[in-house]
Amino acid sequence: MSAAPAYSEDKGGSAGPGEPEYGHDPASGGIFSSDYKRHDDLKEMLDTNKDSLKLEAMKRIVAMIARGKNASDLFPAVVKNVACKNIEVKKLVYVYLVRYAEEQQDLALLSISTFQRGLKDPNQLIRASALRVLSSIRVPIIVPIMMLAIKEAASDMSPYVRKTAAHAIPKLYSLDSDQKDQLIEVIEKLLADKTTLVAGSVVMAFEEVCPERIDLIHKNYRKLCNLLIDVEEWGQVVIISMLTRYARTQFLSPTQNESLLEENAEKAFYGSEEEEAKGAGSEDAAAAALPARKPYVMDPDHRLLLRNTKPLLQSRSAAVVMAVAQLYFHLAPKAEVGVIAKALVRLLRSHSEVQYVVLQNVATMSIKRRGMFEPYLKSFYIRSTDPTQIKILKVTCRVTEGFLCHIPQTYIRSMDKDFVAATIQAIGRCATNIGRVRDTCLNGLVQLLSNRDELVVAESVVVIKKLLQMQPAQHGEIIKHLAKLTDNIQVPMARASILWLIGEYCEHVPRIAPDVLRKMAKSFTTEEDIVKLQVINLAAKLYLTNSKQTKLLTQYVLSLAKYDQNYDIRDRARFTRQLIVPSEQGGALSRHAKKLFLAPKPAPVLESSFKDRDHFQLGSLSHLLNAKATGYQELPDWPEEAPDPSVRNVEVPEWTKCSNREKRKEKEKPFYSDSEGESGPTESADSDPESESESDSKSSSESGSGESSSESDNEDQDEDEEKVRGSESEQSEEDGEKRKTKKKVPEGKGEASSSDEGSDSSSSSSESEMTSESEEEQLERASWRKTPPSSKSAPAPKEISLLDLEDFNPPSVQPVSPPAIVSTSLAADLEGLTLTDSTLVPSLLSPVSGVGRQELLHRVAGEGLAVDYTFSRQPFSGDPHMVSVHIHFSNSSDTPIKGLHLGTSKLPAGISIQEFPEIESLAPGESATAVMGINFCDSTQAANFQLCTQTRQFYVSIQPPVGELMAPVFMSENEFKKEQGKLMGMNEITEKLMLPDTCRSDHIVVQKVTTTANLGRVPCGTSDEYRFAGRTLTSGSLVLLTLDARPAGAAQLTVNSEKMVIGTMLVKDVIQALTQ
């Protein structure tokens, strides 16, 4: 290249301080003689025996080449030094040779013998560099020598030489493409190489020479997948892009089932809102049509590729990350593509040129898969230091993701005007693409019209104009608004646009249009030319539609225009007049004037410039330029039928194993991707549990979804979705199973951890097929599934407790045998009768009252005194807010117990106790009952108190089940519904449950509910609905319980209560009681 003279002088001065006699300025050579002399110097230097002089000369020659000077006449002198011992001289001679050999072919042949000798050198470095230079010399005569050298090097001991051989292949191919067949043989041989060093280079050669020979890859596919992580970064990029193409030809589309949906989604995106709604409908239809298709099973090799490339998303190299991203985008099932978003967003923090490329790709991706980048919205915020290109791309990405609904004022005020314009246009696109934000966008744009910046106003008017053109029916208001703005807006372009709009849609604003014309006529002479033209236009259109009002105005405007300074305007005026005003000669034309002026104009299409890019492979140069670059290969479409997968089976499956053992021996320590590098059986054993557990968790989630959907019919919308997902997970389940049987991996982890799987998603996410949304769902289901086991485990201890009441301390509420209830409740009834109360009436309605006896003090701990308690469910005589508790004392010791009473109690705030009268003496073997009242203050906190005898004090506590904190209320169905209506929203708790066969009958359901909670049944019209009502004792807030049972056993439990804690606990208890 041309060097600045100043520099070359500089260089000349510093070039040869050691050899002042040769220190001529090489570039001052305007004079031929000095030029000639200089080359003489160099020749002399090259001919000496001193290495240092030779080196100096070579350095200067290379510097000459670098500056674009012709040094070809030195060729004979230089080529002699090719056998020089000094390695630096040698290398520089190589540089020279590679540059000039093509020009001086005959002389270049002199050096060939040296290289041929070099190819036999014991030092692998020399062998490699000899091959490198030999193959770089573009002399057609030596093609056979090169071919031979490459073939030999391809079976060299040293992998480094083999790598060089791989590099030499494309060089020879570009020199002589007739050698292709022989080269392919070499490539085939090198593809079988097992070292990571060679893999990248040979795939590069493959891509250059014979990308169409996909059959060469079959046998090496699995090996390449497994080696991938250890290949150097550049090789990774090449291999990944090759494998992307390979996978596209060999595997079935994982999205074939979703492709229908995708189409719909896309339509909905680009269509209007109504279409969106329709799209949802047809999605359902498509989903319904799906089961008819053959279920898709992902090829295990396909899965292998996806799994082995995923860790590379963590690579430091942007190129590798991008390569993996495009691989996932083109190959992975839709649900898995999400994982690349994070890595791509990371690249956005890199250098601006990387940002530029990545943003282009992100823009395309987000058009095809909207929502992928939604969690990373903040990374698309714009900084004032971003280059304009990056800013525009960021806005584009945000628009396609649908983020940019309101107009960020900061962006509009930015000093970067290109960016401002792009932002406004982007808002326009946003409005066209997403129906629901159209109004917001329009409003925002209208507000922008009052901006002081000419550019902003003009740009907004233009965008508004385009938007309005698309929806001519609904925008009368905005046109009116725009018409009002004509008084204020001074920007000619904007005024012109407004006038055009009014003219075009004058039928929608029949009153305002003539008025605007009147105003414009008044100020006609002072307007800019562009505005004047539009005034004429408006006048003409109005004349045609509303000639009565505007005839005179139009004529006035036309005569004004007739004498305008600008001939363009005069012409237009004349032309318009001839057209619209009927005259004798021009009658034929004026008849069609209306058609001419008011023809419907097609709405402009506002589309992102990234829309048409998606047919290029992502991450490619062609995609970046949006034009086909030379050598671009189309990404093939998925095949309809999968080609035979057995071609990838390697005949001798042992080789991988052996080779890896060898490799391991070579390695001093277990290393990086050891397990990854081990292909074949070891590898799969290593990674399979992961995928297995994944498929297991999926199958469980699927069965969970099945359950819930059969339980409730009002889940219709979800159901279809689930069907799709269900079929999907079925496939992968099968897939997983297939692998399981194939590879005989010990099972176990999957089932056990299936419920943990969701929560531990960070570790399993590598394989998780779910999007975050569905993961949540999965979590939900997992927690759902957790409940039945706990309720299942509960009955066991209870059964025991029934058998052995005395020794076992039951942890929870349990029914007691009928006789006990009768006796105690009878006593309580009698007591209660003395104080007849209105609340007693509903209490009679509750069929069963009281819960089983609970132990307060065990006889061993109480030294012979055993104390039980029951909740009698009778109103407590002294205080209606108190829960009455019956305490049963029995003396099993052989001495009488005296002076039983309550001691001081430490109670939580709000809880109070009404003591029972002291029992003076309890003879051995006798028992007594006392009634005490406890105000639990509507909480399930335990009341702790002391139970004292004359000699001892016992600390005891009573914790009420939540069902005992309320009293039944009697109300009619209508009242119930009315009250329920008041307690919606947060106060409503709904759960779904499955009624076991044993409690499907009315009687049992009612009994179970009323046993659990002290509620009164509300009469109900329908047979499978049960309603119960009650009030909490302390605060008197209503508790309404509805059980909606369906014939199949599915049921829905709803509790409405102001006290949300009570409501939640009640739901839990009732469900437990019902599902036992």
Added chain:
Amino acid sequence: MIHRQKIGLQLSYPSPLSLKCYHEGPPLFVIEFLHRVWTHFRFDYFGVCSEPVIKDNVVVVYEVLEEMLDNGFPLATESNILKELIKPPTILRTVVNTITGSTNVGDQLPTGQLSVVPWRRTGVKYTNNEAYFDVIEEIDAIIDKSGSTITAEIQGVIDACVKLTGMPDLTLSFMNPRLLDDVSFHPCVRFKRWESERILSFIPPDGNFRLLSYHVSAQNLVAIPVYVKHNISFRDSSSLGRFEITVGPKQTMGKTIEGVTVTSQMPKGVLNMSLTPSQGTHTFDPVTKMLSWDVGKINPQKLPSLKGTMSLQAGASKPDENPTINLQFKIQQLAISGLKVNRLDMYGEKYKPFKGIKYMTKAGKFQVRT
């Protein structure tokens, strides 16, 4: 100019490195390669990567590129290997070379090229065995007019300088690895280990390298260590505008904020500014309209401020947008995300290395909208 079939690399004006690409290929591949070249020139060979330097060292550039590229395909790009192939020019070596006649070019194939750890050269020997790790975090933030944070995130890197004899195998563990939201590794880090145990296990390259870069997500609350109080106003009628900014510390965990620099791109209408800083120095370039104020250390007792007036172009309407303030600062001994290295262990070698960890927080793209 070096011309290759696939990647044409041009060393000329206007930027030191520019490139022509003639053939289909991943653009990021090329960009990434250029960045590597730049890094090697900048850090391993010349200290700076500028046009004059490349012109002065054109031979070394040729030699290096010759090793890095073969027929347009990258060959040796690991700095350890390259340095073995082509020794970086130092004054001492130049002197020695002219006396002994030896060269900068190594004559043995770097063993790393062939080994399973291609990034590490073999036969490393040091008398002092040391491993230093710098945890450097950068805060990228956009603060709006009222001082509330629009977006803030932390980018962190762990740069290492490892000078250890032999083939050490290191593990580095964190107190709180869950903080790291998104990570990318040097190829030496064993990915599986990180996935399963959240431990960095690696055989380090020799010398300086970037072990890890990470990101702490915007979801975690990012402590913003400084605040900027600003009062910048233009008036429509007058040709003078007011300008006043004060910088103060906020949530610094008791550390001092150093190296504070404030830069701001003024609107075109600003002709000149007459400002007085309470500390530090400031400059205003009337051509580029760039104001920069080198504040230095922030003393919490006496907050640095910059006050004065702007003279505006007469007759021009007031600028639409107030200038955005860009902030640079440094806080030593603090990783703002709270990331802490738990321990560093070495296996595979007998000696006891000296270990050191340094934390630092810097401003990345830290902008305050006014």
